[in-house]
Amino acid sequence: MEISFGNKRALVTGAGKGIGRDLAKRLVECGAETYALSRTKSDLESLKKECPAIHTIQCDLANWDETDRAVKSCGDIDLLVNNAAVAELESFLDITKDCIDKHFDINVKAMIHVSQIVAKGMVARGTGGSIVNVSSQASKAALWNHTVYSVSKAAVDQLTAMMGVELGPYKIRVNAVLPTVTNTAMALVGWSDPAKADPMKARIPLRKFAEVEDVTNVILYLLSDKAAMINATCIPVDGGYLAT
């Protein structure tokens, strides 16, 4: 199945590393004029070197005004992937206000803010568009020490439903992907120790973690017209974990 995004402009948040980085490069391969937004300058510099066609934007999504300027500077976006997130693990009894603020500022508030700016442009132009929010299997599964991350991703799932319902009449489709553990820097936070990773893999019916490409393939599909009737839903990319 060939996916082509000629004449489309795409924005990926958190494109400096991991899933977002791979996705930004694949959007370029599919013909989209691609804007890669992330926080660390050196990541963006190396991405630009690897893929000169990419437009890079340095921005800390925790800063509301900086985000406003950065997203508006991209122009008219047709395809948006809200991928940036933080994941810090704490036991429920040790949760701090800082941890809650950080997760909700980036994983939820910035997602609403960026989407609002992009969707207002889509509505004004009447051209429609597609938005994919990157959630997690942790939005639906209670994983040890994941409370704050998990709750922030549960908010992403409901935000996706709300956006899909309210933006659908403007021909804007909004969906979420819920990956299982995916081999990126973020996964090292919770799953680098085989004593934790092996029992988790044993609970996944396909008996393995996801590769970055497993997730970006699904995001590209959801962004494309091949998914023209899919809206306001959450798609697990979890090897069957959530069915167990």
Ligand code: NAP
């Ligand atoms: P990653 O390797 O840690 O990459 C996350 C990217 O987001 C980084 O480039 C990071 O930039 C950026 N980012 C974080 N906070 C930001 C901020 N305030 N402003 C701008 N950029 C910011 O993570 P990943 O594994 O690719 O995860 C991507 C998405 O998949 C996330 O939504 C995550 O929750 C989800 N997910 C991941 C897994 C997994 O196991 N990897 C599983 C399920 C869901 P800096 O490094 O410069 O901060």
